[in-house]
Amino acid sequence: AQSVTQLGSHVSVSEGALVLLRCNYSSSVPPYLFWYVQYPNQGLQLLLKYTSAATLVKGINGFEAEFKKSETSFHLTKPSAHMSDAAEYFCAVARMEYGNKLVFGAGTILRVKS
Amino acid sequence: NAGVTQTPKFQVLKTGQSMTLQCAQDMNHEYMSWYRQDPGMGLRLIHYSVGAGITDQGEVPNGYNVSRSTTEDFPLRLLSAAPSQTSVYFCASRVGTALNTEAFFGQGTRLTVV
Numbered sequence: 001a002q003s004v005t006q007l008g009s010h011v012s013v014s015e016g017a018l019v020l021l022r023c024n025y026s027s028s029v030p031p032y033l034f035w036y037v038q039y040p041n042q043g044l045q046l047l048l049k050y051t052s053a054a055t056l057v058k059g060i061n062g063f064e065a066e067f068k069k070s071e072t073s074f075h076l077t078k079p080s081a082h083m084s085d086a087a088e089y090f091c092a093v094a095r096m097e098y099g100n101k102l103v104f105g106a107g108t109i110l111r112v113k114s
Numbered sequence: 115n116a117g118v119t120q121t122p123k124f125q126v127l128k129t130g131q132s133m134t135l136q137c138a139q140d141m142n143h144e145y146m147s148w149y150r151q152d153p154g155m156g157l158r159l160i161h162y163s164v165g166a167g168i169t170d171q172g173e174v175p176n177g178y179n180v181s182r183s184t185t186e187d188f189p190l191r192l193l194s195a196a197p198s199q200t201s202v203y204f205c206a207s208r209v210g211t212a213l214n215t216e217a218f219f220g221q222g223t224r225l226t227v228v
Contacts, residue, residue, distance in 0.1 A: 034216060043219035044204070046218075101172070107154075
């Protein structure tokens with residue numbers, strides 16, 4: 001069954017530094033993968049999604065993610081962190097049950113230091 | 115651009131009380147769902163609906179009921195609140211059930227049961 005694992009519940013980076021948030025998936029079929037961001041006291045917002053068209057996916061706010069089948073990974077990166085990037089990030093995979101529901105990872109809280 | 119609207123934003127209930135969390139979307143989406151978010155556990159699916167008049171249970175349905183009389187509305191009812199239902203609840207909608215469709219989330223309802 002499809003699922004995702006996010007490595008690191010908290011990540012701290014300095015402003016201007018590279019952001020790397022890790023997500024590994026398990027799936028017996030080509031997966032549909034998503035990254036969402038949740039700002040404090042708000043709902044989740046889609047950052048980007050992988051649907052097999054291209055392995056490098058660009059999203060909003062300068063984020064991108066690379067699908068690596070050999071590593072079963074879909075890590076999220078941003079070259080230079082901004083203070084406004086501080087939020088919780090969720091990786092998700094579409095799963096063929098419950099009406100093709102989304103299965104979410106436990107989330108990674110990103111802290112950006114000035 | 116209302117998207118998905120949830121009310122109320124905050125609620126405190128006493129054990130045993132009942133209440134309804136409201137959710138409405140104006141995007142004519144077929145698929146609607148309710149999740150609960152608990153620290154370190156990501157989002158877990160409570161109930162979902164693939165269209166008006168059709169509802170089904172998700173992963174954690176006990177203690178909750180839903181109905182879908184119209185495409186737009188998908189209320190979640192807590193039958194007899196328990197402290198274990200203290201959580202943040204999110205309503206989400208998707209245009210359909212295809213695996214590559216992303217979910218749009220409401221702003222959430224923070225529920226405390228005392």
